[in-house]
Amino acid sequence: MKRVDIIIIGFGTVGRGLATIIRKNGSLARDRFGVDIRIVGIADLRGSMMDPEGLDIDDALEWKCEISPVNSIELISKGEYDLMVETTPSDVTTGEPAFTHIKTALNLGKAVVTSNKGPIALYYRELMELSERTGSPFRFEASVGGAMPIINLIRDNLAGNQILGIKGIFNGTCNYILTRMAEEGLPYEYVLSEAQSLGIAEADPSYDVDGIDTAEKLTILANAVMGMDIAYHDVSVEGIRRITPDTLKLALDKGYVVKLIGEAVNGRIEVAPRLVPRDHPFALMRGTLNIAEITTDLSGPITVMGRGAGAIEAASAIFSDIISIYRSER
Amino acid sequence: MMRVAMEIELKDIPGQLFGALGPIADLGGNIISIAHQRDLRTPRGTIPIKITIEIDEEHLDDLIARWHDVGITVMQKGEERLHESVFLILVGHIVHTDLKSTIDAVDSTGFAEVVDLTLSMPGIDEESSAGITIKATGRTEMERAIEILEQEAVNKELLLIKPLEEV
Numbered sequence: 222m223k224r225v226d227i228i229i230i231g232f233g234t235v236g237r238g239l240a241t242i243i244r245k246n247g248s249l250a251r252d253r254f255g256v257d258i259r260i261v262g263i264a265d266l267r268g269s270m271m272d273p274e275g276l277d278i279d280d281a282l283e284w285k286c287e288i289s290p291v292n293s294i295e296l297i298s299k300g301e302y303d304l305m306v307e308t309t310p311s312d313v314t315t316g317e318p319a320f321t322h323i324k325t326a327l328n329l330g331k332a333v334v335t336s337n338k339g340p341i342a343l344y345y346r347e348l349m350e351l352s353e354r355t356g357s358p359f360r361f362e363a364s365v366g367g368a369m370p371i372i373n374l375i376r377d378n379l380a381g382n383q384i385l386g387i388k389g390i391f392n393g394t395c396n397y398i399l400t401r402m403a404e405e406g407l408p409y410e411y412v413l414s415e416a417q418s419l420g421i422a423e424a425d426p427s428y429d430v431d432g433i434d435t436a437e438k439l440t441i442l443a444n445a446v447m448g449m450d451i452a453y454h455d456v457s458v459e460g461i462r463r464i465t466p467d468t469l470k471l472a473l474d475k476g477y478v479v480k481l482i483g484e485a486v487n488g489r490i491e492v493a494p495r496l497v498p499r500d501h502p503f504a505l506m507r508g509t510l511n512i513a514e515i516t517t518d519l520s521g522p523i524t525v526m527g528r529g530a531g532a533i534e535a536a537s538a539i540f541s542d543i544i545s546i547y548r549s550e551r
Numbered sequence: 552m553m554r555v556a557m558e559i560e561l562k563d564i565p566g567q568l569f570g571a572l573g574p575i576a577d578l579g580g581n582i583i584s585i586a587h588q589r590d591l592r593t594p595r596g597t598i599p600i601k602i603t604i605e606i607d608e609e610h611l612d613d614l615i616a617r618w619h620d621v622g623i624t625v626m627q628k629g630e631e632r633l634h635e636s637v638f639l640i641l642v643g644h645i646v647h648t649d650l651k652s653t654i655d656a657v658d659s660t661g662f663a664e665v666v667d668l669t670l671s672m673p674g675i676d677e678e679s680s681a682g683i684t685i686k687a688t689g690r691t692e693m694e695r696a697i698e699i700l701e702q703e704a705v706n707k708e709l710l711l712i713k714p715l716e717e718v
Contacts, residue, residue, distance in 0.1 A: 463642045465673060466644065467671040467679070468640055472712075493712070495712060496713065497713075497714075501715065
């Protein structure tokens with residue numbers, strides 16, 4: 222049995238989701254993979270909770286453990302642990318504070334698993350080089366497509382294939398809005414506020430509806446599994462704000478639906494609304510589902526779909542990453 | 552590549568069909584369709600064949616010459632000029648940014664045309680949408696036509712929604 226002491230930096234929905242999963246499926250990780258995951262530290266803006274023998278997860282979820290004033294960076298640099306989970310809010314422009322957290326942990330030779338897109342979309346090369354130099358594993362499956370497996374699918378199951386292109390629907394908010402607009406003939410503003418009231422869209426929806434989130438995910442994929450060297454700023458991005466019910470009606474009359482598509486092919490990345498034939502698998506993605514088509518040289522096209530958002534979904538990808546790091550060492 | 556539909560006549564002697572198809576492949580052409588009814592005869596006793604091929608324009612005369620050498624005659628020849636078709640949507644102030652010049656940009660190429668346009672205008676200040684069907688002589692030409700339309704869209708601040716699978 223391999224004991225793995227983890228710290229969670231950022232105890233929001235995803236961090237808490239991971240704690241919940243470890244409580245629920247921790248025995249599965251022990252019995253099936255020989256990996257005993259214990260949470261020895263949690264840090265958030267309100268301070269941190271620590272226990273070298275493992276925190277009680279029920280208490281930790283309620284912040285009922287002893288709270289110390291030790292901040293995130295102190296916990297990362299001075300704590301005793303094997304792996305850091307970074308789940309602080311993502312920042313597109315600076316990648317902070319996650320970027321500093323990840324660098325600090327990798328420099329100390331600690332393994333890192335994150336769902337945080339910002340630092341990877343902005344500093345992929347730097348972080349990978351650091352991970353290689355220090356021999357610290359660095360995984361980020363949760364950063365793209367939530368529970369939909371794509372990075373590890375390509376790296377492990379499709380190893381040996383050249384990845385010629387990836388395209389798909391990577392943002393559930395946009396997909397929900399476009400689906401509702403098309404099916405009900407409702408204007409963008411109306412459906413947006415509906416999505417906001419359902420918690421599907423943020424109060425400031427620009428990150429999703431302007432295609433930024435999709436662009437970040439495509440940047441990560443292009444760098445991580447297509448061998449491209451692209452900064453997020455190089456991506457051509459067009460969102461869905463200008464789509465009207467008339468646009469969707471015109472498309473439908475010709476047998477198409479409109480979807481926000483992210484595509485990486487021939488060394489370039491494009492995010493834009495595209496016309497998708499109604500019988501195409503992408504057209505069947507209603508609501509918040511994600512789908513990706515990976516074009517390979519040996520295996521032809523491979524299509525994966527799954528829930529692209531949600532705390533438990535993202536946390537499940539983190540949980541799998543943790544298991545796979547230590548399972549491979551057995 | 553251009554696409555040509557032809558009616559050719561073969562003599563009723565062995566090896567004629569091979570003589571007709573061989574040169575097409577030799578010249579890098581593609582057979583799109585072929586209709587051959589063995590028992591049909593023209594008043595001249597020849598066998599009529601309807602054939603559609605794709606071939607580089609500069610090789611077409613050579614093909615006809617090679618057919619002539621083996622006794623095959625071309626009775627009818629018509630180029631299917633615009634056989635690539637793509638549907639796209641424009642969103643924005645389409646009319647006020649001179650719709651005519653947008654269409655002209657494509658039509659003036661000589662290899663592509665806007666063959667259908669459906670305009671939907673919701674209100675005076677709101678952005679309108681237009682569904683546009685473009686036809687072009689070939690794939691390369693279609694890509695070029697879409698690039699031209701993209702440039703028009705950028706200049707006029709219109710949103711161009713392209714198909715998922717480009718030509």
